[in-house]
Amino acid sequence: MYCEEAKGLIQLYLDGELDARSTFGIQKHLESCVVCLHLLNSYNKQDQLLREAAREEMIDSSRMRARILAATTRKAKWYQRRPYWLMPVLKSTAAALIVILALAIFLLRGNLFPYVNQQVYAAAASDHIRCVTGASRGKSIEMSELRGFVTRFGKMQEIPSLAAFGYGTPHGILCKIKGEQFLHLVFNRPEGNPLSIYIRPRTSELLVLSPTSLKLEGYRLFSTSMAGIDILVVSSLDETRAPAIAQAIAQQVNR
Amino acid sequence: MWRSKEKQSEVERRKLFEQEAVCHLETLLRTAARLVTPSTEAEDIVQETYLRAWKHFGTFETGTNCRAWLFRIMFNVIKSRASRKSQMLTDQLVEKMEEGARSSSNVISFDPLKTIEGHEMLKAVRLLKEDYRAVLWLIVVDEFSYQEAAGILNIPVGTVMSRLHRARNGLRKLFQTSAHARRAEL
Numbered sequence: 450m451y452c453e454e455a456k457g458l459i460q461l462y463l464d465g466e467l468d469a470r471s472t473f474g475i476q477k478h479l480e481s482c483v484v485c486l487h488l489l490n491s492y493n494k495q496d497q498l499l500r501e502a503a504r505e506e507m508i509d510s511s512r513m514r515a516r517i518l519a520a521t522t523r524k525a526k527w528y529q530r531r532p533y534w535l536m537p538v539l540k541s542t543a544a545a546l547i548v549i550l551a552l553a554i555f556l557l558r559g560n561l562f563p564y565v566n567q568q569v570y571a572a573a574a575s576d577h578i579r580c581v582t583g584a585s586r587g588k589s590i591e592m593s594e595l596r597g598f599v600t601r602f603g604k605m606q607e608i609p610s611l612a613a614f615g616y617g618t619p620h621g622i623l624c625k626i627k628g629e630q631f632l633h634l635v636f637n638r639p640e641g642n643p644l645s646i647y648i649r650p651r652t653s654e655l656l657v658l659s660p661t662s663l664k665l666e667g668y669r670l671f672s673t674s675m676a677g678i679d680i681l682v683v684s685s686l687d688e689t690r691a692p693a694i695a696q697a698i699a700q701q702v703n704r
Numbered sequence: 705m706w707r708s709k710e711k712q713s714e715v716e717r718r719k720l721f722e723q724e725a726v727c728h729l730e731t732l733l734r735t736a737a738r739l740v741t742p743s744t745e746a747e748d749i750v751q752e753t754y755l756r757a758w759k760h761f762g763t764f765e766t767g768t769n770c771r772a773w774l775f776r777i778m779f780n781v782i783k784s785r786a787s788r789k790s791q792m793l794t795d796q797l798v799e800k801m802e803e804g805a806r807s808s809s810n811v812i813s814f815d816p817l818k819t820i821e822g823h824e825m826l827k828a829v830r831l832l833k834e835d836y837r838a839v840l841w842l843i844v845v846d847e848f849s850y851q852e853a854a855g856i857l858n859i860p861v862g863t864v865m866s867r868l869h870r871a872r873n874g875l876r877k878l879f880q881t882s883a884h885a886r887r888a889e890l
Binding site: 460461464466491492495496498499500501502503504505506508510513514516517518520521522 | 718721722726729730733734737738747750751754755758822823825826829840841843844845849850865868869872875876
């Protein structure tokens with residue numbers, strides 16, 4: 450081993466970090482090299498002096514020890530003193546409650562807040578007013594095409610008839626209520642006071658699932674759902690047969 | 705009933721903590737006092753070290769190197785509380801030392817031919833750059849291995865070796881520079 454290599458290894462040798470082969474090599478070198486031996490000795494002496502100086506320092510740790518022991522014996526907060534089994538039980542209970550809540554919301558979604566979508570009914574009433582006053586924003590449907598729309602939106606074979614209630618053949622409009630497209634059938638009768646039927650496949654919770662009756666803005670509204678088809682009847686207040694009319698429409702839906 | 709069992713395990717835990725960890729208090733205090741500027745902060749640092757150690761004592765595996773674990777926590781505390789200003793001052797002193805400045809304000813004025821006093825040695829170590837000082841202290845005074853020191857400081861083993869090399873050579877140069885200055889005066 451040459452001096453250049455030995456000098457690079459002297460500190461590792463001093464610290465006992467060399468493997469057996471390198472240790473043997475450097476020991477052999479030091480037997481014959483005064484310069485490297487002197488370097489090793491100076492490092493060694495320097496280290497010894499530092500070690501002795503450090504250890505000679507008087508360190509009063511008694512006060513520190515008392516502080517540390519006091520800090521570790523302080524009463525823990527209640528959640529730190531909890532029994533080991535408490536947290537797993539609490540977590541399981543919380544998880545179960547969340548699952549039950551989610552299930553309840555899913556199952557009751559239509560009925561939980563029956564009037565939460567009152568805006569939809571109000572929008573329908575407003576649309577009905579626009580249609581009957583000739584200010585409809587929707588797209589009129591040609592009579593020749595109406596049957597196709599009735600099938601598509603209401604799963605019905607024929608254009609629904611309300612002749613039994615004294616209403617004539619409807620005309621159809623495609624309209625949007627709260628972003629959802631409806632088939633709007635407007636039925637007229639000789640006495641006036643047209644009636645609107647809004648039909649669409651049930652693809653969202655826009656209308657309440659169960660039969661719902663409302664009075665809004667001077668109109669009577671009745672909604673129901675049958676075989677995946679939402680049906681909403683908007684009529685004047687004097688039309689008390691709205692539930693029956695909705696039922697008549699619903700019966701024409703193919704199941 | 706579970707409260708008395710809980711209390712019992714708490715007592716046992718504290719007892720184990722005293723046996724395994726608190727016994728290293730003096731070593732930690734000594735090292736902190738030498739590495740931290742100002743040294744009066746050492747007690748705060750060691751106290752915070754032990755509080756963190758107590759909090760995480762559950763993660764410590766009995767039988768493993770508790771001393772190294774405590775040192776690792778302490779160096780993390782030091783790092784998080786490090787003062788940039790004091791670091792810059794120390795670096796400036798080291799730069800002057802490495803240039804071989806003869807100014808007696810920055811160089812320990814003692815003759816290496818004489819027996820070096822302990823406090824002079826400690827004063828010389830104080831002049832080293834903080835990173836070098838830390839490695840030198842851990843290896844030489846606290847007698848950690850290179851691997852342990854690397855774990856404590858969270859640096860590679862190679863960096864430990866190079867910093868130690870520079871620290872030892874830095875001290876040697878410091879003594880030699882002083883000796884030359886003295887000879888010149890004579």
